[in-house]
Amino acid sequence: MSSPTNSNTLPPMDLSRWRSVPTLLMLIGGALAAFGAFHDYRQFSYSWLLAFMFFLSLGLGGLILVILHHLFDAAWSVATRRICENLACLLPVMAFMFIPIALNVLFAHHDNIIYAWVQKLRDGEMDHALASKQPLFTIKGFFIVSIICFVVWWVLSNRLRYWSLKQDQTGSVECTRMMRRYAAVGVFLFALTLTFGAIMWMKSLEHEWFSTMYGVYYFAGSVWITIYTVYTLTLILKRQGPLREVATEKTFYYIGSLMFAFTVFYAYITFFQYFIIWNANVPEETFWFIQREAGNWFYVSLVIIFGHFFLPFLMLLRIDVKHKAWIMVALGVWAWLMHFVDMSFNIMPVLHTKGYHLDWMDLACAAFIGGVLSKVFLKNFNAHAPFPQQDPRIAEAMDVYVPADEYVQAATAKGLKPKSGGSH
Amino acid sequence: MAATPNIYGILAEFETPADAMHAAEKVRDTGFRKWDVFTPYPVHGMDKAMGLKNSKVGWFSFIGGVTGYTSGMVMIWWMNAVDYPIPIGGKPMFSPFGAFPPCYELTILLGAFGALFGMLFMNRLPRLHHPLLKHRRFALATHDRYFIVIETTDPKYSENETRKLLESVGSKRIELVEE
Numbered sequence: 305m306s307s308p309t310n311s312n313t314l315p316p317m318d319l320s321r322w323r324s325v326p327t328l329l330m331l332i333g334g335a336l337a338a339f340g341a342f343h344d345y346r347q348f349s350y351s352w353l354l355a356f357m358f359f360l361s362l363g364l365g366g367l368i369l370v371i372l373h374h375l376f377d378a379a380w381s382v383a384t385r386r387i388c389e390n391l392a393c394l395l396p397v398m399a400f401m402f403i404p405i406a407l408n409v410l411f412a413h414h415d416n417i418i419y420a421w422v423q424k425l426r427d428g429e430m431d432h433a434l435a436s437k438q439p440l441f442t443i444k445g446f447f448i449v450s451i452i453c454f455v456v457w458w459v460l461s462n463r464l465r466y467w468s469l470k471q472d473q474t475g476s477v478e479c480t481r482m483m484r485r486y487a488a489v490g491v492f493l494f495a496l497t498l499t500f501g502a503i504m505w506m507k508s509l510e511h512e513w514f515s516t517m518y519g520v521y522y523f524a525g526s527v528w529i530t531i532y533t534v535y536t537l538t539l540i541l542k543r544q545g546p547l548r549e550v551a552t553e554k555t556f557y558y559i560g561s562l563m564f565a566f567t568v569f570y571a572y573i574t575f576f577q578y579f580i581i582w583n584a585n586v587p588e589e590t591f592w593f594i595q596r597e598a599g600n601w602f603y604v605s606l607v608i609i610f611g612h613f614f615l616p617f618l619m620l621l622r623i624d625v626k627h628k629a630w631i632m633v634a635l636g637v638w639a640w641l642m643h644f645v646d647m648s649f650n651i652m653p654v655l656h657t658k659g660y661h662l663d664w665m666d667l668a669c670a671a672f673i674g675g676v677l678s679k680v681f682l683k684n685f686n687a688h689a690p691f692p693q694q695d696p697r698i699a700e701a702m703d704v705y706v707p708a709d710e711y712v713q714a715a716t717a718k719g720l721k722p723k724s725g726g727s728h
Numbered sequence: 729m730a731a732t733p734n735i736y737g738i739l740a741e742f743e744t745p746a747d748a749m750h751a752a753e754k755v756r757d758t759g760f761r762k763w764d765v766f767t768p769y770p771v772h773g774m775d776k777a778m779g780l781k782n783s784k785v786g787w788f789s790f791i792g793g794v795t796g797y798t799s800g801m802v803m804i805w806w807m808n809a810v811d812y813p814i815p816i817g818g819k820p821m822f823s824p825f826g827a828f829p830p831c832y833e834l835t836i837l838l839g840a841f842g843a844l845f846g847m848l849f850m851n852r853l854p855r856l857h858h859p860l861l862k863h864r865r866f867a868l869a870t871h872d873r874y875f876i877v878i879e880t881t882d883p884k885y886s887e888n889e890t891r892k893l894l895e896s897v898g899s900k901r902i903e904l905v906e907e
Binding site: 583 | 782
């Protein structure tokens with residue numbers, strides 16, 4: 305048996321020729337996006353929002369995976385924790401990526417404005433939906449929510465990584481405790497900010513619409529794509545060396561199981577959002593879906609049902625597939641495509657009411673943001689150890705049995721006093 | 729002299745899970761088919777040491793689930809759209825969305841039935857008695873001992889050879905189990 309998920313003998317791949325890809329993406333995508341902004345500002349704004357929401361998913365997914373690791377005192381995710389921390393640290397970068405959207409809300413006019421309700425507010429045309437969503441749906445409300453979101457994400461990702469890096473150095477119990485404290489408070493703040501972010505930036509494109517499941521819907525899709533991405537990253541890093549000892553066959557099995565779980569969870573949330581609205585049959589809610597049946601949007605929704613759910617669901621049913629590297633990597637690429645389609649399905653019907661149309665600016669904006677984020681990710685990854693060096697469960701994660709008294713001896717040798725009631 | 733009773737198999741006792749695991753690897757490599765390992769708790773890696781393939785029970789639940797889903801859909805379509813249509817609020821007589829929740833429940837129900845009955849079927853359960861249960865020391869399999877049992881019906885079984893093999897892998901106590 306030497307599948308890439310359990311073999312330590314496969315030689316590292318030569319990835320040197322990919323090294324310039326992030327820079328190229330950033331430069332070419334940036335140039336094209338900048339050109340697009342002057343060429344067709346309206347299309348550019350929506351394309352940018354699409355790319356923004358797409359990549360925001362990865363940061364948020366990374367953050368919640370770190371939080372969950374600490375909350376559940378998990379052993380299986382030790383190997384992937386640093387990867388997720390680095391993904392979460394992309395969130396502050398996303399604050400900069402928010403600038404074009406902020407500028408649009410502040411300065412754009414009429415047709416160029418992304419959010420129709422902003423124009424309505426300016427014109428003083430308060431409709432019923434807008435009136436009942438005061439004071440949230442005001443320019444001030446929009447920016448207060450946005451700033452709170454980014455501050456919370458910055459603090460959480462930054463603190464969780466600070467203590468994690470400190471744990472690498474000292475290995476003290478205090479680090480574990482601090483990370484758990486941030487995780488315990490953070491999980492609530494995360495749920496609130498993600499929900500508000502999804503509502504303000506994506507759902508408010510059609511401010512008349514309401515769906516109580518929208519936050520969790522974005523959450524499900526976000527964690528879904530993140531966990532697929534984490535599998536691929538872990539696999540590459542195992543093959544290249546950094547995670548060779550710590551990412552075991554079991555690690556991949558567990559990540560694969562979580563991929564399966566979130567495939568089902570996403571389908572569950574998506575279906576019930578539709579089902580509840582379909583069943584109630586109230587025009588204030590159904591219009592959102594009717595819009596998404598116009599033209600070829602109908603087929604896009606079928607692509608989401610079969611491509612976002614059925615294909616990965618049926619593929620991941622079998623245990624052994626979770627170790628078949630090529631299937632899993634192919635699924636990871638497919639997941640990126642599907643999340644992109646899913647985000648387009650949420651955002652683009654506002655702009656392209658007659659049917660789906662892939663604009664070159666969609667790709668340019670995604671290339672630019674993706675390129676910048678890849679560079680930041682790689683820089684952060686290279687700056688620190690590839691996995692938490694002194695996680696209390698590192699031995700367990702590596703499948704090594706360390707008798708308790710050896711722990712005590714090692715701690716005493718380091719001059720640490722093992723306290724009673726330690727980290728676990 | 730009473731007739732010699734039939735022998736069910738040979739029982740080897742081990743004191744640690746590691747011993748039992750290494751012994752299982754040897755027994756697997758020798759090519760035995762009708763044998764099993766008994767431990768007081770699940771031992772990680774034992775499946776591999778025994779050369780066990782992935783369980784087939786999954787197929788029973790999969791087929792159960794598919795049956796539940798399709799039969800639910802067909803049933804609701806037949807009842808609401810064909811046999812006794814009742815127009816409600818101008819909605820279509822049949823829609824897969826409205827029918828989904830009960831079909832989903834049926835998927836889970838029949839999937840669970842598939843798993844339960846598939847497991848019983850694959851394990852040839854229920855049965856009233858098993859020769860091992862009569863054996864005095866075998867009760868320790870629920871306490872602190874680890875056992876390997878090789879059945880006499882295995883084509884590779886021979887009393888002397890098999891006993892030697894089990895001795896060579898470190899079992900201190902090897903006994904025959906009567907039918």
